[in-house]
Amino acid sequence: MDNSIEEKKVGGSLKKSDSIQSSSPASPKDETSGIDPVAERKLVRKLDWMLMPLFIAIYICNFIDRTSIGNAKVAGLEADLGLKGLDFNIAVTVFYVFYIVSDIPSNLLLKQWGSIWLAFLVIGFGVVSIASAFLHNMSGLLASRVFLGLFEGGTVPGLMYILSRYYRKHELAVRIGIFFGGAPSIAGAFGGLLASGLLKLPDIGSVKSWRKIFLVEGLITTILGLILLFIVPEDPSKSRMLNVAERKLALDRIDADQVIKSQGKKEKTTLPLVLRSFNTIVSSASISLLRRSAKVVPLGRGLALFLPTVIRTQGTYTTVELQLRTVPPFLAAAGWVIINAWISARLKKRFIPLLYSLPLVVIGYAIAVATRNSKARYAACFLMIMGGSVGGPMLVTWGTNNAAPDTMRAVVTAAIPGIGALGAVTSVWTYVPSDAPDYRKGNIVNLTLCSLVCVIIASTAFYIRWENKKRDRGERDYRLEGKTEEEVRNLGYRHPDFRYQI
Secondary structure, eight states, X not given: OOTTSOSOOBTTBBOGGGOSSOSSOOXXXXXXXXXXXXXXXXXXXXXXXXXXXXXXXXXXXXXHHHHHHHHHHHTTHHHHHTOOTTHHHHHHHHHHHHHHHHHHHHHHHHHHHOTHHHHHHHHHHHHHHHHGGGOOSHHHHHHHHHHHHHHHHTHHHHHHHHHHHHSOHHHHHHHHIIIIIIHHHHHHHHHHHHHHHXXXXXXXXXXXXXXXXXXXXXXXXXXXXXXXXXXOOOOTTTOTTSOHHHHHHHHHHHHHTOSSOOTTOOOOOOHHHHHHTOOHHHHHHHHHHHHHHTOTTTSHHHHHHHHHHHHHTTSOOOHHHHHHHTHHHHHHHHHHXXXXXXXXXXXXXXXXXXXXXXXXXXXXXXXXXXXXXXXXXXXXHHHHHHHHHTHHHHHHHHHHHTOOSHHHHHHHHHHHHHHHTHHHHHHHHXXXXXXXXXXXXXXXXXXXXXXXXXXXXXXXXXHHHHHHHHHHTTTTGGGGTTBOHHHHHTTGGGSTTOOOOO
């Protein structure tokens, strides 16, 4: 029997007296009891060097391959493939539909099969990107977007799930902030630079213009995926990059934040556990991320697809000049995201950076709606991207911190970005060519959405405080009555001793 559960059973069920630990939130001293702080700091540094550069590289490849169609569009993809009207919007929509559908199943497969699944996904979307360099019509484009969505959909959730298996709750905000917030901003900047550089290169046989973007970026990704087959980090319980003592410490660290001490053992995946993952906090974070992603102009997915086109309406630029002008807003956003991730970790609060970053988005939209001055609207993009980019890492971290047991963590790390990606689908149809160049209707709608996100976030924070106080008063203790040991283990966030992170 797990040492966190006393051996007191009546008729196969547990009483409150048999509960796990205390009903009061553990103090920092209690949380780190038995963990050598010097050894822990050394391990965290090793994990940072072992995981973060690799995961950032994977995310950058994922983001660039996903959004390179925006740069390809500017370089003549529509004309070469004979696209008309809303054909481009349809192709983008098809990608996100399959991207969303694959998220949760992919993470559950990752939980079952291990990290090698991640290498398979990276190789998959790299090969699809290479194939995209040889498209000739709309049918081929649609087929490539279907497979790209299936392979890419599980990649980012998989990275976040693996991180949650290595880092403690208060550490996760900075790490997810770096790769979920900073990495796509850097990727957006690097993608524009890479695209402009590739367009200057001599043609590679029949691979010309925008086709070079898909070919070279796909080759880079595929090579990375093949390397991952040999170096991708396994679960901490069996990681070859850690020695025996480090593996034990890694598992003890994660257990220190959990009500149920599992030493890395994963419970069986069941449908009830999957469905129970969609609690109030996860739903709020998902809806907020959906509304966030719907804001095409300020935010990563939609903006990465449409920013080159938006900039083109602000003046007369060559294709290379246009690509280069997409870089600075993303770099500014990367710095802002990382700063706020650090602030969130120090305060141990996820909702505060969200509340003061959203006004930047509102101000940016107000400028975009109020003026047609090209320089002012370009400046507004900085505010909108900086303010909006904080949402992704904070919302995902918030949901992950409040997810237990492991099956729920796998579902939540996929569900929040997956449901959030629905916003990217709506964004495709909010900023349509007929509304160019001002996109006034879309901007006004998104001003309203941004205000709603602020209300949802504040309401969720109040709910968490209310629920935690009920647990402090013992008003959730009834959930242990008549439960077997296994049922108590699977309570996860519903356990009376579990405290939500605000």
